[in-house]
Amino acid sequence: MTGIDDVARAAGVSTATVSRALSGRGSVSNATRERVLAAAARLGYVVSAAASALATGRARAVGVVVPFLDRWFFSTVLAGISDALVRRGYDITLYSVSADPTERRRVFDDHLRRRRIDAVITVALELDAEESASLRGLDVPIVAIAGPHPLLTTLTVDDLAVGRLATAHLLELGHRRLAHIGADAVAAAASSVPALRRRGFEERLADAGIEAHGVEPADFTIDGGSRAATRLLSTDDAPTAVFAASDEMAIGAILAARELGLHVPHDVSIIGVDGHELGRWFGLTSIDQFARGQGERAAEVVLDALDGARPARGLGTLPFELVDRGSTAPPRR
Amino acid sequence: MTGIDDVARAAGVSTATVSRALSGRGSVSNATRERVLAAAARLGYVVSAAASALATGRARAVGVVVPFLDRWFFSTVLAGISDALVRRGYDITLYSVSADPTERRRVFDDHLRRRRIDAVITVALELDAEESASLRGLDVPIVAIAGPHPLLTTLTVDDLAVGRLATAHLLELGHRRLAHIGADAVAAAASSVPALRRRGFEERLADAGIEAHGVEPADFTIDGGSRAATRLLSTDDAPTAVFAASDEMAIGAILAARELGLHVPHDVSIIGVDGHELGRWFGLTSIDQFARGQGERAAEVVLDALDGARPARGLGTLPFELVDRGSTAPPRR
DNA sequence: CTGTTAGCGCGTTCAG
DNA sequence: CTGAACGCGCTAACAG
Numbered sequence: 001m002t003g004i005d006d007v008a009r010a011a012g013v014s015t016a017t018v019s020r021a022l023s024g025r026g027s028v029s030n031a032t033r034e035r036v037l038a039a040a041a042r043l044g045y046v047v048s049a050a051a052s053a054l055a056t057g058r059a060r061a062v063g064v065v066v067p068f069l070d071r072w073f074f075s076t077v078l079a080g081i082s083d084a085l086v087r088r089g090y091d092i093t094l095y096s097v098s099a100d101p102t103e104r105r106r107v108f109d110d111h112l113r114r115r116r117i118d119a120v121i122t123v124a125l126e127l128d129a130e131e132s133a134s135l136r137g138l139d140v141p142i143v144a145i146a147g148p149h150p151l152l153t154t155l156t157v158d159d160l161a162v163g164r165l166a167t168a169h170l171l172e173l174g175h176r177r178l179a180h181i182g183a184d185a186v187a188a189a190a191s192s193v194p195a196l197r198r199r200g201f202e203e204r205l206a207d208a209g210i211e212a213h214g215v216e217p218a219d220f221t222i223d224g225g226s227r228a229a230t231r232l233l234s235t236d237d238a239p240t241a242v243f244a245a246s247d248e249m250a251i252g253a254i255l256a257a258r259e260l261g262l263h264v265p266h267d268v269s270i271i272g273v274d275g276h277e278l279g280r281w282f283g284l285t286s287i288d289q290f291a292r293g294q295g296e297r298a299a300e301v302v303l304d305a306l307d308g309a310r311p312a313r314g315l316g317t318l319p320f321e322l323v324d325r326g327s328t329a330p331p332r333r
Numbered sequence: 334m335t336g337i338d339d340v341a342r343a344a345g346v347s348t349a350t351v352s353r354a355l356s357g358r359g360s361v362s363n364a365t366r367e368r369v370l371a372a373a374a375r376l377g378y379v380v381s382a383a384a385s386a387l388a389t390g391r392a393r394a395v396g397v398v399v400p401f402l403d404r405w406f407f408s409t410v411l412a413g414i415s416d417a418l419v420r421r422g423y424d425i426t427l428y429s430v431s432a433d434p435t436e437r438r439r440v441f442d443d444h445l446r447r448r449r450i451d452a453v454i455t456v457a458l459e460l461d462a463e464e465s466a467s468l469r470g471l472d473v474p475i476v477a478i479a480g481p482h483p484l485l486t487t488l489t490v491d492d493l494a495v496g497r498l499a500t501a502h503l504l505e506l507g508h509r510r511l512a513h514i515g516a517d518a519v520a521a522a523a524s525s526v527p528a529l530r531r532r533g534f535e536e537r538l539a540d541a542g543i544e545a546h547g548v549e550p551a552d553f554t555i556d557g558g559s560r561a562a563t564r565l566l567s568t569d570d571a572p573t574a575v576f577a578a579s580d581e582m583a584i585g586a587i588l589a590a591r592e593l594g595l596h597v598p599h600d601v602s603i604i605g606v607d608g609h610e611l612g613r614w615f616g617l618t619s620i621d622q623f624a625r626g627q628g629e630r631a632a633e634v635v636l637d638a639l640d641g642a643r644p645a646r647g648l649g650t651l652p653f654e655l656v657d658r659g660s661t662a663p664p665r666r
Numbered sequence: 667c668t669g670t671t672a673g674c675g676c677g678t679t680c681a682g
Numbered sequence: 683c684t685g686a687a688c689g690c691g692c693t694a695a696c697a698g
Contacts, residue, residue: 001448001472004692014669019693026694029667044470049447050386051691054674059383061426061449069415070625075408082402082429086436091444093394094427096415103419111424114382115334115675116394137377139334222614255614278611281555281588292403337676347685352677359678362683384675387690448691 002043010039022047049091053115061091062302063117065107067125069096071220072248072276073291077123077145080295088303093117097125108134119302122146123295126192141305143298145318147191153305155298157289157318159193163200165322166243166271166287171204174330175241175269177213178205181228181253182245184217194220197245197273213239218249225252233260233268240331241269247276247286254282254327265329275323283326294318335376343372355380382424386448394424395635396450398440400458402429404553405581405609406624410456410478413628421636426450430458441467452635455479456628459525474638476631478651480524486638488631490622490651492526496533498655499576499604499620504537507663508574508602510546511538514561514586515578517550527553530578530606546572551582558585566593566601573664574602580609580619587615587660598662608656616659627651 008015013032020026021036028036039045053059064081066074078094085092093116097107108131112120119141127135127144132151135142144152147159170178180201183194198215205212214232218224225244229252232239244250250272257264264270264283272279275288301316341348346365353359354369361369372378386392397414399407411427418425426449430440441464445453452474460468460477465484468475477485480492503511513534516527531548538545547565551557558577562585565572577583583605590597597603597616605612608621634649 015691016670016693017668020668023693027667032667044442044446046443046446046448048387048691049449050383050392051674052693053383054381054387054676055691055693057674060447064427069412070405070409072403075411076403078408078427079402079429082427086429086440086444089443091447091449092427094397094411094415094425096412096419107419109377110379110422111419113377113379114393114424115379116382116424222611278555348676349678349686350684353684356677360683365683381675384690385677387692388675388677390690 002045004045004047006043007036007040007045010043011036059116059118060089061093061117062299063093063095063112063120065095065097065112065120065122065125067097067099067123069094072278073246073274074123076291077295077298080292080297081121081299082295084296084299085303088299090118090303104131112138118306119143121298121302122152123298124193126189141302143301143305145294145298147193147196149191153301153316155294155301155316155318157294157320159196160200160203162273162287162289162320163197163243163245164204165200165320166197166273167201167204169271169285169322170241170243170269170328171208171210173241173269173328175239176210176331177237177239178210178241178243179214179216179232179239180212180243180245181216181218181225181232181249182243185215194245201243213237218244218252220246220249222248222252222255225249226256227252229253229256229270230260233257233262239268241328242271244270244272247272247274247279247284250284250286250327251276251278251282254284265327266332269328269331271328279323279325285322285324285326285328287320288323289318289320335378336381337378339376340369340373340378343376344369392449392451393422394426394450395632396426396428396445396453398428398430398445398453398455398458400430400432400456402427405611406579406607407456409624410628410631413625413630414454414632415628417629417632417636421632423451423636437464445471451639452476454631454635455485456631457526459522474635476635476638478627478631480526480529482524486634486649488627488634488649488651490627490653492529493533493536495606495620495622495653496530496576496578497537498533498653499530499606500534500537502604502618502655503574503576503602503661504541504543506574506602506661508572509543509664510570510572511543511574511576512547512549512565512572513545513576513578514549514551514558514565514582515576518548527578534576546570551577551585553579553582555581555585555588558582559589560585562586562589562603563593566590566595572601574661575604577603577605580605580607580612580617583617583619583660584609584611584615587617598660599665602661602664604661612656612658618655618657618659618661620653621656622651622653 216228218228549561551561605619
């Protein structure tokens with residue numbers, strides 16, 4: 001394949017000049033730059049990532065670590081990241097880490113340490129101590145889209161507030177028997193996104209002097225939401241409103257309600273979180289968190305960090321917004 | 334960061350021996366290997382991707398090019414690819430190419446040529462002549478999940494047969510007024526996946542001596558499917574069965590039918606293609622094409638090619654299967 | 667502004 | 683089986 005010295009020869013200059021002309025670093029006269037660019041274009045020359053990375057220490061790539069690829073939220077965030085990164089000429093190296101501890105360690109201890117990436121973005125990952133230590137040991141900018149983390153630069157939506165907002169919305173409609181579908185109280189880390197949404201629910205309820213009318217753990221899938229809702233709604237003393245910690249679970253809840261012959265929102269109000277594109281089709285009221293924008297924002301933050309801007313070690317705050325599409329209404333009884 | 338000579342020093346051997354011990358190439362006595370491995374583990378040493386790639390010409394990474402990230406089919410295929418690749422120690426470098434020609438060229442002419450990847454997988458990409466030439470110029474194994482392509486190794490489901498199967502299913506139920514939602518006859522390349530599904534529909538109908546009762550182009554989204562179905566179903570002379578070229582469009586069609594007060598499958602039968610996880614919730618009859626498996630298979634094929642196996646320049650065939658979930662039934666009238 | 671020179675960190679001959 | 687030395691392709695520093 002054509003290398004830098006082919007271009008140098010074709011343009012009648014040294015390889016150093018070619019490098020300068022193409023990278024923009026260091027000064028080159030306009031005339032020579034033109035010649036070099038022309039020669040490079042003609043020969044179809046593209047810098048070798050490996051050689052360039054070895055010489056500069058910069059890989060022009062960002063690692064993105066996600067727990068799932070085939071769920072709406074993650075692929076949407078990823079799309080946002082990809083957009084923003086490609087715009088700035090960066091490649092994205094993708095790591096999907098499952099729950100399997102062996103594979104997980106391999107990603108953190110091996111793949112991520114190959115010095116193939118200049119920065120890391122993690123999306124909604126719950127890291128254990130070793131993992132976050134491993135990440136910090138990379139010595140590259142890291143941005144976590146996640147609940148606040150003491151050791152990482154995080155971009156977080158205030159999920160406590162999200163939980164409170166969803167709950168307040170239901171309370172304002174007059175509901176007094178509210179249930180929640182979301183985090184398992186035991187399993188989830190207290191600062192995880194699901195746990196915060198749940199706590200927002202509980203706190204807001206406590207503020208109103210009301211007790212939760214049921215909390216069902218579920219796994220953030222439609223299926224899980226459906227099963228949880230079935231358990232909640234098939235009792236005599238069913239809640240009149242359900243706050244699901246994700247739109248996928250909320251959609252599952254709507255489907256379950258239908259199967260039980262219940263009308264939404266007449267018999268039961270349902271609200272979710274995410275702004276899932278499907279929500280529209282179910283008339284789902286939701287707290288939109290602008291997933292795609294989260295990805296773009298994360299990409300911009302890491303890129304700025306790479307451009308030298310000392311990023312706030314603190315945390316960026318992400319917007320959210322209640323979107324009423326009709327699946328919530330005042331209770332009948 | 335700790336480098337190969339740190340390990341060499343710690344183990345009391347030369348860097349060459351470390352390299353051999355860690356890579357498995359070349360022979361090292363067991364005793365020495367143990368010492369080296371121990372030292373490497375203790376120091377947390379990981380080979381630098383850039384240095385290794387420069388020296389070996391192998392990047393241990395595969396490029397994956399998709400047209401969308403935030404649609405079910407693509408993220409599901411991607412999940413399959415990722416799984417299989419990580420298992421074999423490869424990184425995945427992700428390129429999402431939009432329709433924007435400038436950005437597209439940048440990906441093909443720049444990013445993909447940085448020699449950062451050892452192979453390429455493209456997913457349902459319609460490549461123009463320059464783009465496929467550019468890919469072939471990469472001189473790395475390429476696997477395209479797509480309709481048959483004369484110049485690339487392809488993994489393809491026989492979409493003509495898929496179209497025929499879906500159509501035959503409806504015919505067998507007794508339908509005679511069948512419509513299709515899918516490819517735009519004009520815009521789509523004749524060998525593209527959507528066009529083939531459409532042709533399967535038309536051919537099978539011709540075999541039965543029946544004329545198509547409407548063909549509506551749509552963009553493979555729920556929304557598009559819904560709009561197309563609305564156009565088809567809101568006439569007096571509506572079709573009794575609709576074959577949508579994707580499950581997302583089929584779901585849109587189901588939703589549209591409901592809004593028009595039509596019962597599925599009583600008033601109108603609807604069949605899709607994909608095996609979308611959501612299909613279950615809509616009772617959608619579909620032709621499953623096992624998206625995740627496609628990804629895994631593609632990954633295995635490229636990896637085998639990298640391991641020296643001269644791959645069939647021909648094409649691999651992917652399975653598909655009719656899954657009846659109740660959205661199709663004999664016509665009432 | 668431009669060329670020369672010395673590495674970047676590893677893998678690999680080739681002797682020993 | 684092991685070590686020394688060279689080179690992968692490019693960039694940074696230094697002269698000029």
